[in-house]
Amino acid sequence: MSIMTEAEAKTILDKVIALSTADECTAQIDGTIDGNIRFALNNVSTSGVITNTDLSVQVAFGKRVGSASINEFSDAALARVVKRAEDLAKLAPENPEFMPAVGPQTYRATNTFSAATAAITPENRAEIARASIEPCKGENLIAAGFLNDNQSFTAWANSKGAFGYQRSTGMDYTCTVRTEDGRGSGWVARNLQDASRFNVDADIQIAMRKASASADAQALEPGKYTVILEPAAAAGLISFMFNFFDARSADEGRSFLSKAGGGNKIGEQVFDPRVNVYSDPNHPEIPSLPWDGDGLPRQRVNIVENGVVRNLRYSRFWADKQGKPQMAQPGNIIMEGGTKSTSDLVRETERGILVTRTWYIRMVDPQTVLLTGLTRDGTFYIENGELKYPLKNFRFNESPVIMLNNIDELGRPVRVGDDGPTMMIPPMRLRDFTFTSLSDAV
Numbered sequence: 001m002s003i004m005t006e007a008e009a010k011t012i013l014d015k016v017i018a019l020s021t022a023d024e025c026t027a028q029i030d031g032t033i034d035g036n037i038r039f040a041l042n043n044v045s046t047s048g049v050i051t052n053t054d055l056s057v058q059v060a061f062g063k064r065v066g067s068a069s070i071n072e073f074s075d076a077a078l079a080r081v082v083k084r085a086e087d088l089a090k091l092a093p094e095n096p097e098f099m100p101a102v103g104p105q106t107y108r109a110t111n112t113f114s115a116a117t118a119a120i121t122p123e124n125r126a127e128i129a130r131a132s133i134e135p136c137k138g139e140n141l142i143a144a145g146f147l148n149d150n151q152s153f154t155a156w157a158n159s160k161g162a163f164g165y166q167r168s169t170g171m172d173y174t175c176t177v178r179t180e181d182g183r184g185s186g187w188v189a190r191n192l193q194d195a196s197r198f199n200v201d202a203d204i205q206i207a208m209r210k211a212s213a214s215a216d217a218q219a220l221e222p223g224k225y226t227v228i229l230e231p232a233a234a235a236g237l238i239s240f241m242f243n244f245f246d247a248r249s250a251d252e253g254r255s256f257l258s259k260a261g262g263g264n265k266i267g268e269q270v271f272d273p274r275v276n277v278y279s280d281p282n283h284p285e286i287p288s289l290p291w292d293g294d295g296l297p298r299q300r301v302n303i304v305e306n307g308v309v310r311n312l313r314y315s316r317f318w319a320d321k322q323g324k325p326q327m328a329q330p331g332n333i334i335m336e337g338g339t340k341s342t343s344d345l346v347r348e349t350e351r352g353i354l355v356t357r358t359w360y361i362r363m364v365d366p367q368t369v370l371l372t373g374l375t376r377d378g379t380f381y382i383e384n385g386e387l388k389y390p391l392k393n394f395r396f397n398e399s400p401v402i403m404l405n406n407i408d409e410l411g412r413p414v415r416v417g418d419d420g421p422t423m424m425i426p427p428m429r430l431r432d433f434t435f436t437s438l439s440d441a442v
Contacts, residue, residue: 002031002051006165009155012055012073017159019082022059022089024101026295028156029055037125040144042133047125057085063098064089097317104161105297107290110281116196117169118151125149131200132175141211143204145175149195154289162295171195172417175204176377177211178442184390185442186210187357187377189232191417193287210356210378217390219438220381226352226408227433228345228382231425233375235416236358238425241369241400242333245303247312251322256369256401257309264312271307271404278302279330285415286422288331296328303333330421337410337426345411345429347385352429354380354387358396370399374439393442394435406431 004012009029016027031053038046058067059082066089070081128147136143149171157163174189186207192198229237244250250257250264257265281288281298290298294316302310311327319326346354356378364370375394380387411427 002033002053003151003153003167004029004031004053004155006155009153009165010157010163012078013155013157013163015075015078016055016057016082017157019079020057020059020086020159022061022086022159024060024159025082026058026101026156026158027055028154029053030152030154032150032152034148034150035120035122035125036146036148037122037129038146039129039133042137042143044126044129047122049122055081057081059085059089060098060100061086061089063094063096064092065095065098066090066092099294099316099320101158101160102162102295105164105291105295107164107297108282109166110287110290111284112166112168112193112287112289113151114169114194114196116194117149117171117192120149120171120195128173128200132204135204136177136208139208139212140180141208142178142180143175143207144178145173147171147173156295158295164289164291164295166289168289169193169195171198173198173200173203175207177204177207179211179215181215183217183442184211184213184215185377186212186214189417191415191422213380213387214378214390214442217379217392217442218381219392220353222394222435222437224432224434226349226429226431228342228349228352228354228427228429229358230342230354230356230427231414231416233355233358234428235423235425236361236373237371237398237400237403238335239333239423240361240363240371242421244366244369245309245312247314247322247324248318250312251318254366256367257312258367265309266312268309269307270309270401271304272407273307274407274410275304275307275404276302276336277304278334278336279332279421280334281331283332283334283424286332286334286424288421292328292331294328296326298328298331301327301330303330332421332423334424335413335426337413337428340409340411340427342411342427345409345427346382346387348409349382349385349429351384352382353391353433353435354378354382364397368399369401370397372397372436374441376441393439395437395439396434397436398434403430403433406433
Protein backbone atom coordinates (compact mmCIF):
# COMPACT_ATOMS: atom_id res chain seq x y z
CA MET A 1 0.00 0.00 0.00
CA SER A 2 3.04 2.29 0.06
CA ILE A 3 2.44 3.79 -3.40
CA MET A 4 -1.18 4.84 -3.83
CA THR A 5 -2.70 6.07 -7.04
CA GLU A 6 -4.01 9.61 -7.14
CA ALA A 7 -7.59 8.35 -6.96
CA GLU A 8 -6.86 6.11 -3.95
CA ALA A 9 -5.13 8.90 -2.07
CA LYS A 10 -7.83 11.46 -2.84
CA THR A 11 -10.56 9.13 -1.62
CA ILE A 12 -8.89 8.85 1.78
CA LEU A 13 -8.14 12.57 2.01
CA ASP A 14 -11.73 13.46 1.14
CA LYS A 15 -12.95 11.18 3.93
CA VAL A 16 -10.63 12.84 6.43
CA ILE A 17 -11.72 16.35 5.45
CA ALA A 18 -15.39 15.35 5.71
CA LEU A 19 -14.87 13.90 9.20
CA SER A 20 -13.46 17.12 10.64
CA THR A 21 -15.63 19.60 12.54
CA ALA A 22 -12.79 22.15 12.89
CA ASP A 23 -12.71 25.55 11.21
CA GLU A 24 -10.16 24.12 8.78
CA CYS A 25 -8.45 20.81 8.16
CA THR A 26 -5.37 19.82 6.17
CA ALA A 27 -4.42 16.19 5.54
CA GLN A 28 -1.38 14.65 3.86
CA ILE A 29 -0.41 11.09 2.92
CA ASP A 30 3.23 10.16 2.31
CA GLY A 31 4.21 6.72 1.07
CA THR A 32 7.72 5.39 0.44
CA ILE A 33 9.51 2.26 -0.69
CA ASP A 34 13.18 2.49 0.33
CA GLY A 35 15.71 -0.09 -0.83
CA ASN A 36 19.27 -0.22 0.46
CA ILE A 37 22.48 -2.19 0.56
CA ARG A 38 25.51 -1.54 2.75
CA PHE A 39 29.00 -2.95 2.40
CA ALA A 40 32.22 -2.67 4.41
CA LEU A 41 35.61 -4.42 4.47
CA ASN A 42 34.83 -5.62 0.94
CA ASN A 43 31.73 -7.52 2.09
CA VAL A 44 28.02 -6.82 2.05
CA SER A 45 26.84 -6.29 5.62
CA THR A 46 23.15 -5.41 5.34
CA SER A 47 20.45 -5.02 2.72
CA GLY A 48 16.71 -4.64 2.72
CA VAL A 49 13.56 -2.83 1.68
CA ILE A 50 11.47 -0.62 3.95
CA THR A 51 7.92 0.41 3.07
CA ASN A 52 5.83 2.92 4.95
CA THR A 53 2.69 5.00 4.47
CA ASP A 54 1.61 7.73 6.90
CA LEU A 55 -1.35 10.04 7.17
CA SER A 56 -0.93 13.35 9.01
CA VAL A 57 -3.84 15.59 9.92
CA GLN A 58 -3.74 19.21 11.08
CA VAL A 59 -6.82 21.09 12.21
CA ALA A 60 -7.49 24.57 13.55
CA PHE A 61 -10.20 26.10 15.71
CA GLY A 62 -9.52 29.78 15.27
CA LYS A 63 -5.80 30.10 16.03
CA ARG A 64 -5.65 26.89 18.06
CA VAL A 65 -3.89 24.17 16.10
CA GLY A 66 -3.59 20.43 16.66
CA SER A 67 -2.02 17.68 14.62
CA ALA A 68 -1.88 13.89 14.71
CA SER A 69 -0.67 11.07 12.47
CA ILE A 70 -1.47 7.42 11.85
CA ASN A 71 -0.51 4.58 9.52
CA GLU A 72 -3.90 2.87 9.40
CA PHE A 73 -6.53 3.70 6.79
CA SER A 74 -9.74 2.02 7.89
CA ASP A 75 -12.74 4.29 8.43
CA ALA A 76 -12.43 3.81 12.19
CA ALA A 77 -8.71 4.73 12.09
CA LEU A 78 -9.42 7.87 10.06
CA ALA A 79 -12.07 8.96 12.56
CA ARG A 80 -9.63 8.36 15.46
CA VAL A 81 -6.82 10.45 13.98
CA VAL A 82 -9.15 13.37 13.18
CA LYS A 83 -10.60 13.31 16.70
CA ARG A 84 -7.11 13.18 18.22
CA ALA A 85 -6.01 16.22 16.22
CA GLU A 86 -9.17 18.12 17.19
CA ASP A 87 -8.83 17.23 20.88
CA LEU A 88 -5.25 18.51 20.86
CA ALA A 89 -6.27 21.72 19.08
CA LYS A 90 -8.87 22.47 21.74
CA LEU A 91 -6.20 22.14 24.43
CA ALA A 92 -3.56 24.20 22.61
CA PRO A 93 -2.89 27.90 23.25
CA GLU A 94 -3.55 30.30 20.41
CA ASN A 95 -0.71 30.60 17.92
CA PRO A 96 -0.06 34.35 17.42
CA GLU A 97 1.60 33.60 14.06
CA PHE A 98 -1.16 31.34 12.76
CA MET A 99 -1.86 31.61 9.04
CA PRO A 100 -5.02 30.10 7.53
CA ALA A 101 -4.73 27.30 4.99
CA VAL A 102 -4.35 28.26 1.33
CA GLY A 103 -7.27 28.04 -1.06
CA PRO A 104 -7.39 26.08 -4.34
CA GLN A 105 -4.10 26.25 -6.26
CA THR A 106 -2.92 25.37 -9.74
CA TYR A 107 0.20 23.21 -9.85
CA ARG A 108 2.31 22.46 -12.89
CA ALA A 109 3.51 18.85 -12.61
CA THR A 110 7.29 18.41 -12.49
CA ASN A 111 9.35 15.46 -13.69
CA THR A 112 10.29 14.01 -10.30
CA PHE A 113 9.65 10.34 -11.20
CA SER A 114 11.97 7.91 -12.97
CA ALA A 115 10.75 4.45 -13.95
CA ALA A 116 14.36 3.20 -13.97
CA THR A 117 14.84 4.12 -10.33
CA ALA A 118 11.48 2.71 -9.28
CA ALA A 119 12.40 -0.58 -10.99
CA ILE A 120 15.61 -1.21 -9.01
CA THR A 121 15.62 -4.73 -7.56
CA PRO A 122 17.64 -6.46 -4.82
CA GLU A 123 19.65 -8.06 -7.62
CA ASN A 124 20.50 -4.61 -9.01
CA ARG A 125 21.68 -3.45 -5.59
CA ALA A 126 23.80 -6.57 -5.16
CA GLU A 127 25.41 -5.99 -8.56
CA ILE A 128 26.28 -2.39 -7.63
CA ALA A 129 27.89 -3.64 -4.41
CA ARG A 130 29.82 -6.31 -6.35
CA ALA A 131 30.96 -3.72 -8.93
CA SER A 132 32.23 -1.56 -6.07
CA ILE A 133 34.00 -4.33 -4.16
CA GLU A 134 35.62 -6.52 -6.83
CA PRO A 135 37.86 -3.86 -8.43
CA CYS A 136 39.06 -2.84 -4.96
CA LYS A 137 39.93 -6.42 -4.07
CA GLY A 138 41.96 -6.66 -7.28
CA GLU A 139 44.05 -3.63 -6.24
CA ASN A 140 44.40 -4.57 -2.56
CA LEU A 141 42.06 -1.77 -1.56
CA ILE A 142 39.13 -1.87 0.88
CA ALA A 143 35.69 -0.54 0.00
CA ALA A 144 32.88 0.60 2.29
CA GLY A 145 29.72 2.16 0.95
CA PHE A 146 25.97 2.57 0.96
CA LEU A 147 23.32 2.63 -1.74
CA ASN A 148 19.80 3.86 -1.05
CA ASP A 149 17.08 4.08 -3.68
CA ASN A 150 13.52 5.18 -3.14
CA GLN A 151 10.21 5.78 -4.78
CA SER A 152 7.52 7.76 -3.05
CA PHE A 153 4.29 9.67 -3.41
CA THR A 154 2.85 12.69 -1.66
CA ALA A 155 -0.83 13.64 -1.67
CA TRP A 156 -2.45 16.40 0.32
CA ALA A 157 -5.73 18.26 0.54
CA ASN A 158 -7.44 20.82 2.73
CA SER A 159 -10.96 21.89 3.58
CA LYS A 160 -10.63 24.96 1.35
CA GLY A 161 -10.38 22.89 -1.82
CA ALA A 162 -6.62 22.64 -2.40
CA PHE A 163 -5.27 19.28 -3.57
CA GLY A 164 -1.97 17.93 -4.89
CA TYR A 165 -0.55 14.53 -5.83
CA GLN A 166 2.84 13.55 -7.25
CA ARG A 167 5.27 10.62 -7.36
CA SER A 168 9.04 10.94 -6.94
CA THR A 169 12.19 8.83 -7.07
CA GLY A 170 15.79 9.26 -5.99
CA MET A 171 19.01 7.41 -5.26
CA ASP A 172 22.16 8.08 -3.24
CA TYR A 173 25.43 6.20 -3.54
CA THR A 174 28.58 6.79 -1.52
CA CYS A 175 31.75 4.75 -1.37
CA THR A 176 34.94 5.25 0.63
CA VAL A 177 38.01 3.30 -0.51
CA ARG A 178 41.00 2.85 1.79
CA THR A 179 44.44 1.36 1.29
CA GLU A 180 45.06 -1.80 3.31
CA ASP A 181 47.36 0.07 5.71
CA GLY A 182 44.76 2.82 6.19
CA ARG A 183 47.09 5.61 5.05
CA GLY A 184 45.22 6.44 1.85
CA SER A 185 41.54 7.27 1.39
CA GLY A 186 39.37 8.12 -1.60
CA TRP A 187 35.67 8.90 -1.82
CA VAL A 188 32.93 9.25 -4.40
CA ALA A 189 29.23 10.08 -4.12
CA ARG A 190 26.32 10.32 -6.52
CA ASN A 191 22.86 11.77 -5.95
CA LEU A 192 20.45 11.08 -8.83
CA GLN A 193 16.77 11.04 -9.63
CA ASP A 194 17.22 8.73 -12.65
CA ALA A 195 19.23 5.59 -11.85
CA SER A 196 19.85 4.91 -15.55
CA ARG A 197 22.45 7.70 -15.42
CA PHE A 198 24.49 5.96 -12.72
CA ASN A 199 27.81 4.42 -13.79
CA VAL A 200 29.26 2.55 -10.83
CA ASP A 201 32.19 1.23 -12.86
CA ALA A 202 33.44 4.73 -13.61
CA ASP A 203 32.68 6.11 -10.14
CA ILE A 204 34.49 3.43 -8.19
CA GLN A 205 37.63 4.10 -10.23
CA ILE A 206 37.60 7.71 -8.98
CA ALA A 207 37.62 6.61 -5.34
CA MET A 208 40.25 3.94 -6.04
CA ARG A 209 42.64 6.35 -7.74
CA LYS A 210 42.34 8.85 -4.91
CA ALA A 211 42.86 6.18 -2.27
CA SER A 212 46.04 4.92 -3.90
CA ALA A 213 47.33 8.40 -4.63
CA SER A 214 46.66 9.82 -1.16
CA ALA A 215 48.97 7.48 0.78
CA ASP A 216 52.26 8.95 2.04
CA ALA A 217 50.67 12.36 2.53
CA GLN A 218 53.05 15.25 3.20
CA ALA A 219 52.53 18.10 5.63
CA LEU A 220 52.06 21.62 4.28
CA GLU A 221 52.17 24.66 6.51
CA PRO A 222 48.64 25.98 7.21
CA GLY A 223 47.82 29.36 5.73
CA LYS A 224 45.94 30.96 2.84
CA TYR A 225 46.05 29.03 -0.43
CA THR A 226 44.42 28.89 -3.82
CA VAL A 227 42.07 25.90 -3.63
CA ILE A 228 39.93 23.90 -6.00
CA LEU A 229 36.85 22.65 -4.21
CA GLU A 230 35.10 19.75 -5.89
CA PRO A 231 31.29 20.23 -5.98
CA ALA A 232 30.66 18.04 -2.92
CA ALA A 233 33.33 19.95 -0.97
CA ALA A 234 31.84 23.31 -1.93
CA ALA A 235 28.29 22.19 -1.19
CA GLY A 236 29.14 21.44 2.42
CA LEU A 237 29.90 25.12 2.98
CA ILE A 238 27.40 26.75 0.65
CA SER A 239 24.44 24.81 2.06
CA PHE A 240 25.17 26.38 5.46
CA MET A 241 25.10 29.84 3.94
CA PHE A 242 21.70 29.37 2.32
CA ASN A 243 20.21 28.57 5.72
CA PHE A 244 20.59 32.32 6.35
CA PHE A 245 18.68 33.41 3.23
CA ASP A 246 15.68 34.03 5.44
CA ALA A 247 14.04 37.44 5.47
CA ARG A 248 12.93 37.36 9.09
CA SER A 249 16.36 36.57 10.54
CA ALA A 250 17.85 39.27 8.31
CA ASP A 251 15.21 41.86 9.24
CA GLU A 252 15.68 41.10 12.93
CA GLY A 253 19.46 41.56 12.77
CA ARG A 254 20.43 37.88 13.13
CA SER A 255 22.05 37.27 9.75
CA PHE A 256 24.94 38.26 7.52
CA LEU A 257 22.18 39.64 5.28
CA SER A 258 21.04 42.08 7.99
CA LYS A 259 21.50 45.72 7.10
CA ALA A 260 22.96 48.15 9.63
CA GLY A 261 20.09 50.19 11.02
CA GLY A 262 17.49 47.54 10.18
CA GLY A 263 16.14 45.68 7.18
CA ASN A 264 17.91 43.28 4.85
CA LYS A 265 20.33 43.37 1.92
CA ILE A 266 17.95 42.55 -0.91
CA GLY A 267 19.20 44.55 -3.90
CA GLU A 268 22.75 44.85 -2.58
CA GLN A 269 25.97 43.46 -4.07
CA VAL A 270 27.11 40.78 -1.61
CA PHE A 271 29.09 38.38 -3.83
CA ASP A 272 31.37 38.33 -6.85
CA PRO A 273 29.41 39.32 -10.01
CA ARG A 274 29.90 35.76 -11.35
CA VAL A 275 27.68 34.34 -8.60
CA ASN A 276 24.22 33.49 -9.94
CA VAL A 277 21.88 31.29 -7.91
CA TYR A 278 18.26 30.41 -8.53
CA SER A 279 15.58 27.85 -7.69
CA ASP A 280 13.47 26.11 -10.33
CA PRO A 281 11.10 23.18 -9.67
CA ASN A 282 11.28 22.27 -13.38
CA HIS A 283 15.07 22.04 -13.58
CA PRO A 284 15.83 18.89 -15.65
CA GLU A 285 18.61 17.69 -13.32
CA ILE A 286 16.98 18.34 -9.95
CA PRO A 287 13.22 18.80 -10.28
CA SER A 288 11.28 19.34 -7.06
CA LEU A 289 7.66 18.98 -6.04
CA PRO A 290 5.53 21.76 -7.57
CA TRP A 291 4.35 22.99 -4.15
CA ASP A 292 5.98 23.80 -0.82
CA GLY A 293 5.00 22.78 2.72
CA ASP A 294 2.26 25.40 2.84
CA GLY A 295 0.78 24.34 -0.51
CA LEU A 296 1.99 27.41 -2.41
CA PRO A 297 2.93 26.69 -6.04
CA ARG A 298 6.65 26.83 -6.76
CA GLN A 299 8.12 28.73 -9.67
CA ARG A 300 11.57 29.79 -10.83
CA VAL A 301 13.01 32.41 -8.48
CA ASN A 302 16.32 34.28 -8.80
CA ILE A 303 18.06 34.23 -5.43
CA VAL A 304 21.37 35.88 -6.36
CA GLU A 305 21.86 37.62 -9.70
CA ASN A 306 25.33 38.77 -10.75
CA GLY A 307 26.31 38.82 -7.09
CA VAL A 308 23.27 40.87 -6.03
CA VAL A 309 20.80 39.38 -3.54
CA ARG A 310 17.40 39.34 -5.27
CA ASN A 311 15.14 37.24 -3.05
CA LEU A 312 15.03 35.87 0.49
CA ARG A 313 12.67 33.28 1.95
CA TYR A 314 9.59 34.81 3.57
CA SER A 315 7.36 32.64 5.71
CA ARG A 316 3.68 33.33 5.05
CA PHE A 317 3.44 35.05 8.44
CA TRP A 318 6.46 37.28 7.84
CA ALA A 319 5.40 38.13 4.30
CA ASP A 320 1.99 39.20 5.61
CA LYS A 321 3.54 41.21 8.44
CA GLN A 322 5.98 42.98 6.10
CA GLY A 323 3.44 43.55 3.34
CA LYS A 324 5.26 41.28 0.88
CA PRO A 325 3.68 38.86 -1.62
CA GLN A 326 3.59 35.25 -0.44
CA MET A 327 6.06 33.05 -2.31
CA ALA A 328 6.71 29.32 -2.09
CA GLN A 329 9.83 28.05 -0.33
CA PRO A 330 12.48 26.77 -2.78
CA GLY A 331 12.72 23.03 -3.36
CA ASN A 332 16.22 23.14 -4.86
CA ILE A 333 19.22 25.44 -5.28
CA ILE A 334 21.07 25.86 -8.58
CA MET A 335 24.34 27.76 -8.76
CA GLU A 336 25.46 28.59 -12.27
CA GLY A 337 29.03 28.08 -13.43
CA GLY A 338 31.06 27.46 -16.53
CA THR A 339 31.74 24.43 -18.73
CA LYS A 340 34.99 23.10 -17.27
CA SER A 341 35.37 19.97 -15.18
CA THR A 342 37.35 19.72 -11.96
CA SER A 343 40.19 18.14 -13.99
CA ASP A 344 40.17 21.13 -16.36
CA LEU A 345 40.50 23.53 -13.43
CA VAL A 346 43.41 21.50 -12.06
CA ARG A 347 45.22 21.55 -15.43
CA GLU A 348 45.00 25.34 -15.50
CA THR A 349 46.27 25.88 -11.95
CA GLU A 350 49.92 26.85 -11.36
CA ARG A 351 49.89 26.15 -7.61
CA GLY A 352 47.09 25.23 -5.28
CA ILE A 353 45.29 22.55 -3.26
CA LEU A 354 42.59 20.16 -4.49
CA VAL A 355 39.94 19.33 -1.87
CA THR A 356 37.77 16.28 -2.51
CA ARG A 357 35.48 16.60 0.47
CA THR A 358 34.73 18.83 3.45
CA TRP A 359 33.53 17.20 6.65
CA TYR A 360 32.35 17.84 10.22
CA ILE A 361 31.45 21.44 9.39
CA ARG A 362 30.33 23.58 12.31
CA MET A 363 29.28 27.21 12.73
CA VAL A 364 31.70 29.62 14.39
CA ASP A 365 29.99 32.98 13.80
CA PRO A 366 26.44 33.24 12.36
CA GLN A 367 26.81 36.95 11.59
CA THR A 368 29.59 36.27 9.07
CA VAL A 369 28.79 32.57 8.38
CA LEU A 370 32.31 31.72 9.53
CA LEU A 371 32.57 27.92 9.43
CA THR A 372 35.14 25.43 10.61
CA GLY A 373 35.64 21.89 9.37
CA LEU A 374 38.08 19.36 7.99
CA THR A 375 39.19 18.14 4.60
CA ARG A 376 39.26 14.38 4.01
CA ASP A 377 39.37 11.48 1.53
CA GLY A 378 41.83 13.01 -0.91
CA THR A 379 43.63 16.35 -0.51
CA PHE A 380 46.40 17.04 -3.05
CA TYR A 381 48.99 19.69 -3.85
CA ILE A 382 48.75 21.08 -7.39
CA GLU A 383 51.80 22.33 -9.25
CA ASN A 384 51.93 23.33 -12.92
CA GLY A 385 48.56 21.74 -13.65
CA GLU A 386 49.33 18.36 -12.06
CA LEU A 387 48.58 16.67 -8.75
CA LYS A 388 52.14 16.51 -7.44
CA TYR A 389 51.66 14.77 -4.09
CA PRO A 390 49.05 14.05 -1.41
CA LEU A 391 48.70 16.36 1.55
CA LYS A 392 47.83 15.77 5.16
CA ASN A 393 44.33 16.97 5.80
CA PHE A 394 43.60 20.43 7.13
CA ARG A 395 41.22 22.16 9.48
CA PHE A 396 39.82 25.25 7.80
CA ASN A 397 38.16 28.42 9.09
CA GLU A 398 36.34 30.04 6.19
CA SER A 399 33.15 31.90 5.38
CA PRO A 400 31.35 30.97 2.15
CA VAL A 401 30.45 34.66 1.86
CA ILE A 402 34.15 35.56 1.68
CA MET A 403 34.80 32.45 -0.42
CA LEU A 404 32.31 33.61 -3.06
CA ASN A 405 34.08 36.97 -3.22
CA ASN A 406 37.41 35.27 -3.92
CA ILE A 407 36.41 33.37 -7.05
CA ASP A 408 39.06 32.68 -9.64
CA GLU A 409 36.91 30.41 -11.85
CA LEU A 410 33.75 28.30 -11.68
CA GLY A 411 33.37 24.96 -13.45
CA ARG A 412 30.42 22.92 -14.69
CA PRO A 413 27.68 22.42 -12.03
CA VAL A 414 26.74 18.90 -10.95
CA ARG A 415 23.94 17.53 -8.79
CA VAL A 416 24.91 17.16 -5.13
CA GLY A 417 22.76 15.74 -2.34
CA ASP A 418 22.83 17.30 1.11
CA ASP A 419 20.72 17.57 4.25
CA GLY A 420 18.77 20.49 2.81
CA PRO A 421 17.38 21.09 -0.68
CA THR A 422 19.16 19.21 -3.48
CA MET A 423 21.71 21.45 -5.17
CA MET A 424 23.55 21.95 -8.45
CA ILE A 425 27.00 23.22 -7.49
CA PRO A 426 30.05 23.86 -9.71
CA PRO A 427 33.63 22.98 -8.84
CA MET A 428 35.35 26.24 -7.97
CA ARG A 429 38.85 27.63 -7.89
CA LEU A 430 39.18 30.17 -5.07
CA ARG A 431 41.88 32.52 -3.84
CA ASP A 432 43.05 32.85 -0.23
CA PHE A 433 41.17 29.93 1.33
CA THR A 434 42.14 29.75 5.02
CA PHE A 435 43.61 26.55 6.47
CA THR A 436 44.33 26.91 10.18
CA SER A 437 45.91 23.60 11.26
CA LEU A 438 46.76 20.06 10.19
CA SER A 439 44.78 16.88 10.85
CA ASP A 440 46.25 13.38 11.04
CA ALA A 441 42.98 11.77 9.93
CA VAL A 442 42.89 10.45 6.37
